[in-house]
Amino acid sequence: MTIEKDDSFAAMFEREAAAPAKKRRTPRVGERVNGVVVQLGRDTVFVELEGRIQAFLEAEELRAEDGELTVKEGDKITANVVEVDESRGHIRLGRSMGKPGSIAALEQAKAAGLGVEGKVTGVNKGGLEVELGGTRAFCPMSQVDSKRIEDADAKALIGQSLRFLVTDIRDGGKNVVLSRRALQKQEASETVARAMTDIVPGAVLTGTVASVRDFGAFVDLGGVEGMIPRSEIAHDRSVNVADALKAGDTVEVQVREIKDVEPTRPGGSTKKITLSLKALTADPWAELSIVEGRVIAGTATRSTEFGVFVRLAPAVEGLLHVSELARGAKVGDGEEIRVVVKKIDRATRKISLVPAPEGAEVGTAVATAVAVKVGAVVSGVVERIETYGLFVQVDGTKGRAGRGLVPNAEVGVPRGTDLRKSFPEGTKVTAKVLETGEGRLRLSIKGAKDAEERADFEAARGRAGAPASLGTFADLLKGRKL
Template structure:
């Protein structure tokens, strides 16, 4: 072997040695709690093998990547976030959460510093929150405000559940540990929101689940973000209480009216998915027709009467007094009362129906008929009188001749 070949071999050996040493040093720099991004190489019956780049390969238990039904939530080739827990028989072990075993109990402080999720069991409800067990023996505390995204209306529903938590406080060598499940949920929601930004558009019809009811509307989960159906958009009819129309857990189809990602607000409409009753109002309630309706509400200027779901008409106060001046519609009508009305005018574009009390309209019609009849009789009598006078005048002329 000449000198040049020897130099090349030595250089290659040195390079390989340097890489090997560098790889070992990088592996050694991984401390329990170190966060890595890894690509899933192989999914076995019990273990999952992941590629963590220059640091080599690691393994984690298959059950960590399964849902409650035992189904895998990832596939080979996917990239996941994991935390280094230590080496066992020269294997680098990783986890997606801590708190599953006795060894993890010693890593809770690192979990607090690094933000690693920990798995805990909600034992019972105590003053101000919940007692949670980590690693089977370590006691921790989760405040009521940190167990869910919103105030828990039924705290007992969380007792007996295994949940993921973030360690928000670690002190007194583990004797004082405070947890938050809410931070886990907020992170999941943030990820879902980012994904939905590419999908949700104004004007789109989507399906969601009613999660909460309020006096001003209903909140609907659209698959990771909540939107609000204002009470005015619940239906074409006037809605006093949202709970009369919707219930928590109900599946609904809604139209996205407006999206404000910066403010975190999505406005929805249930009404826009329903048939508009005003499209056929002219055929259903033609001008001059009589109908029976219910007094929906009273205002200073008149009474609103519901003729059909979503169809309200107005009787102006000037048409309520039967010719007499009244101070308020309540002097004549009361809410919930059934009345017969006449349609005086239809404006489909403006969504307005002008109404009058049927008895007043009929009385006016009878009066008009009486006046018309009187005029007709008067005209006939005048003609008869003129005829008689003409006959007399003609007879006088004939006598003179």
Template sequence: MAEEMNVFSVGDLVKGTVTKVEDKQVFVDVGFKVDGIVPISELATLHIEKAGDVIAVNDEVELQVTKVEDDELILSKKAVQAEKAWLMLEDVQRKDAVIEAVVAEIVKGGLVVDLGVRGFVPASHVERHFVEDFSSYEGETLQVKVIELDKGNNKLILSQRAVQEDEVEHKKKQTLQSIEVGSTLSGTVQRLATFGAFVDIGGVDGLVHISQIAHERVENPQDVLSEGDTVTVKVLSVDIDNERISLSIKETLPGPWANVGSTLNVNEVVSGKVKRLVNFGAFVEVLPGVEGLVHISQISTRHIGNPAEVLEVGETVKVKILEVNEVDNRISLSIREAQEDETRSQTKAYEKEHQEESSGFSLADMIGDQLKKYR
């Protein structure tokens, strides 16, 4: 028997047939008078309670010699599986490929899988979102990538999150390529910043700059938008290389000049705010986003050389509407005529009051005398 044992060396690979299965070891016929022994610890990568859980009599197995004595031949099934597994996993890592792994055990800090060697999926690499309870993952099949491999230290770290992130990036690029400039889409406000709002338009976020939120001036996006709002946006530009999309909410809304003709009437006097002063006059906002021109000749009843002599930006003034041109988005206004109308109105009121006082009796007195006739 000793002479037969001499043909074996530690590290040799042998093939054999299982002849007997006990709880803690397995006997294998490898073609010699004595059967080789496979201890339960050498049957599988992960812990097992009984050898019969993973192997049966007459199974054909490939084994590695781990110990040779005169009357004993110790073999390992796990070592052969591990060697093949490391070669496969090195190839997977080199190709950045995705493999399937069944969750065998839930441990503190993550999940354990069996890929011929023990693999570990840290809790932070199970999903893209936070998971509080991993109990439902036992027995589940994960799609994973190799993120760390150290054969010498028997270390294998895997990530399902990496696979999910790749899928998100792939979908993002597909979405970017499918979006057409000028198209109108529905989206959800994801995040607000001082300079605008980020809107999800199907797996990819686009920026609505603060100047593109509304026709009127917006001081802070939070004044008009909230996270979670559903909005309609127009695509202004798409930069696929830098993954940037410019969007506009303003472009999908009726312009401030829409139906101005039915809102503002010629000869009507309204209040407005001086927005800009120029050499030839002043621009006054009479509706949100709608400005009209007060020509320098219509600013004051006296001659002025520059509008700044009598007006300031931000000042509220009364103006009379002289003309509304919806086609050209133009409104002509007059401060002078508004003042003159007010003066005439005040003069008429004064004259009427003075006339009643000088006659010695009031309108009520006259009506009272007429009523006496019918008594």
């Protein structure tokens, strides 16, 4: 509702006066009061105080730098009682007392903590010279602004009308000391208090990106700053903060958490507000159709010391662990690769991958476990040499599941032999399977040789031809003279 003429405010008071009389305490000048905005006029904002007492403020006091009002109907505000005219039933509120006309008014403003309006008339070495409705005053340079101000900036204030708090009055008003910084701090606290009434966990708010860092973005929520951590920017973890947000962007965010913290600087915030962008977007895991044991095409997004992250679907990544890659294998960012989904953990939102077999088509089912049995003899290639043995990749397999360890005792060479010379990487070997299981494939080159020698012995023995039967004792004596 908009009021074009201030005489409608008088009509409002007349209606209030016609209501049944009830005992109400009239606020005193200088008193700090809370109220609710009930109407917005062109030049006036009408407020209802406790006890249904009507009051008003000049709209100019509630306008932002762009001229827009900073309040709307229903908003709660805190202001000071500047004037009480009981004969007319008018109570005027203000963030300041305007231009005080006497030392008494300045004393009143000082006592009530009200701001006063003054015009900067000059700058000297110590601060600003200010004229307050005929009274000269002084604002020390350290109190001109909440931020450090240079001489050139101070001189630029000459001729401007600013608001200050009266901090000291001496010698009957001959020395009046002001502070703009203290008023800014007071108004900032009031702004924070108003904003915090709406900032609660789960609330969806609109803010402006104040700054962007590698670890997240800071958002101004109307005098209160919150942070969107990198993990809350998007469901896709590979998205960089700077690519998603820019300073000045208007964003809609959800409040995830509010914590009490120690301020990092004097007068700093005592609240840590965590915000989220991704909470307001669809969850890609909700309808994820990826199946364990299937070949899927993906795109490598980034490589780390523990493996390669592969994008499998929008905002969904899996990890191809470094142990699943051949020694020295490189996967470049942006490279298209085929992998097999080894395991999906929806609770922790983690997907384990293994390399897909050569020639495997997307969508086909592939066993991630190596189908070898204990006692079987397999062939493979030496992939890595360690002080405790050889790692052999079994032919026809990829990744850790098909990579077995041949301990030193099972290599079949004299103790002290240099394995790097006897079995350089890439050497083809034959080994016997001693043990199987997830990450527990143990092989024996010596065992394979023993099995081969035993097989050769059995074959030779078979070729020599053993008699079908030894016969009876009588058969042995037949033809002999006794």
